[in-house]
Amino acid sequence: MLKIKNLHAQVDDKDILKGIDLEIKxxxxxxxxxxxxxxxxxxxxVITGKEEYEMTEGEILFENEELDEVxxxxxxxxxxxxxxxxxxxxxxITTTNFIKTAINETRKARGQNDMxxxxxxxxxxxxxxxxxxxxxFLSRSINEGFSGGEKKRNEIFQMAMLxxxxxxxxxxxxxxxxxxxxxxxxxxxxxxSEDNAVMVIxxxxxxxxxxxxxxxHVLFDGKIVKSGGKxxxxxxxxxxxxxxxxxxx
Ligand SMILES: Nc1ncnc2c1ncn2[C@@H]1O[C@H](COP(=O)(O)OP(=O)(O)OP(=O)(O)O)[C@@H](O)[C@H]1O
Ligand SMILES: [Mg+2]
Numbered sequence: 001m002l003k004i005k006n007l008h009a010q011v012d013d014k015d016i017l018k019g020i021d022l023e024i025k026x027x028x029x030x031x032x033x034x035x036x037x038x039x040x041x042x043x044x045x046v047i048t049g050k051e052e053y054e055m056t057e058g059e060i061l062f063e064n065e066e067l068d069e070v071x072x073x074x075x076x077x078x079x080x081x082x083x084x085x086x087x088x089x090x091x092x093i094t095t096t097n098f099i100k101t102a103i104n105e106t107r108k109a110r111g112q113n114d115m116x117x118x119x120x121x122x123x124x125x126x127x128x129x130x131x132x133x134x135x136x137f138l139s140r141s142i143n144e145g146f147s148g149g150e151k152k153r154n155e156i157f158q159m160a161m162l163x164x165x166x167x168x169x170x171x172x173x174x175x176x177x178x179x180x181x182x183x184x185x186x187x188x189x190x191x192x193s194e195d196n197a198v199m200v201i202x203x204x205x206x207x208x209x210x211x212x213x214x215x216x217h218v219l220f221d222g223k224i225v226k227s228g229g230k231x232x233x234x235x236x237x238x239x240x241x242x243x244x245x246x247x248x249x
Contacts, residue, residue: 001026001063001197002047002166008057009046016042018222019058024166027194031208031233032201034219035241040201043219044168047199048082049075062166077109079165083155095154096124096138099161106162127160130190131183149180156187163196170201178206185210205237218244 002024009017016039024030032040046053047060049072060067062078070078104114115123128135133153143151159167169184176184181204188198188211200211208216208230216232217224220241225248226232236244 002199003061003064004047004058005061006058007043007046007055007060009042010054010056011042011052015056016053016222017046020219020222020224022217022224024197024199026165026197028215029188029192029198029200029211029213031211031213031216031230032199032219033203033216033233033236038219039222040219041170044082044170044199044201047075047168048072048080073105074109077106080168081159081162081164081166082168083159083170091141091144093142094139095142095157098142099124099158102158102162123161127157131157131160131187133157149177149183152176152180152183153187156183160187160191163191165195166197166199167191168199168201171204171207176204176207181207182210205233208233220244220248 002022004020004022007017007020008015020043022030032043034040042053046055047067049067049070051072055068062075062080065078067075100115100120103120107113107115124138125135127133128138131153137150137153140146143154146154167188169188171184185207188200192198198211200207200213202208213230213233216228216230216236218226218232218236218241225244228235
């Protein structure tokens with residue numbers, strides 16, 4: 001699904017990613033860990049095509065298509081979803097309307113008609129049930145006055161509705177409490193299938209107790225310095241990043 005080869009990227013002419021190779025296949029969950037400032041969020045932003053991040057070398061293939069010339073919107077339409085890609089608060093726009101628009105934009109880009117009101121309602125209900133969300137929540141302005149956990153729930157709900165092929169969840173800066181962690185984990189687990197893939201960026205081994213990754217990668221100074229199974233997350237928790245520093249010397 002996603003193939004990254006020798007990816008180098010800059011922000012403000014500063015090299016941040018320094019040669020990343022990563023392959024994510026359908027049906028897999030990959031966790032990205034690593035110390036603050038190692039480039040995790042940058043990697044996510046480069047994959048989704050955020051403008052201030054410049055790819056200087058290498059390639060990113062999504063379903064065998066080079067993404068370099070593909071706009072962030074088109075990437076979303078192709079099925080790449082990233083959490084936190086939306087403005088924090090949008091007063092006056094309900095969660096339902098926001099999601100309807102996003103879904104129909106994607107359908108339009110794929111040459112399909114708008115989803116019927118009936119189908120939309122059915123899907124909204126199904127996903128609310130699946131994620132245990134009170135439907136009243138959907139008529140509130142998006143993110144306005146939402147607690148951290150509610151924002152998280154909203155994001156997972158958006159993901160459920162958009163049914164992305166690749167979901168990138170950057171949990172790093174969100175100060176998740178244990179309930180929010182569970183919301184994310186349950187959502188991901190319920191939406192997981194053989195046809196989609198998830199990349200989850202986290203500092204917390206405990207998130208990985210709930211979302212069991214197939215692979216864990218450690219990013220350090222813009223490179224993936226170690227990859228392994230879920231046991232790598234435990235090892236990191238126990239030994240800290242100094243251990244990695246020693247290992248790569
Ligand atoms: N928009 C930007 N402008 C300037 N510098 C940036 C920008 N985005 C990232 N950087 C720099 O790139 C480096 C990597 O940042 P990044 O956010 O990718 O790290 P991270 O691994 O996600 O860290 P954390 O665990 O703290 O979230 C940092 O030195 C950061 O200051
Ligand atoms: Mg980050």
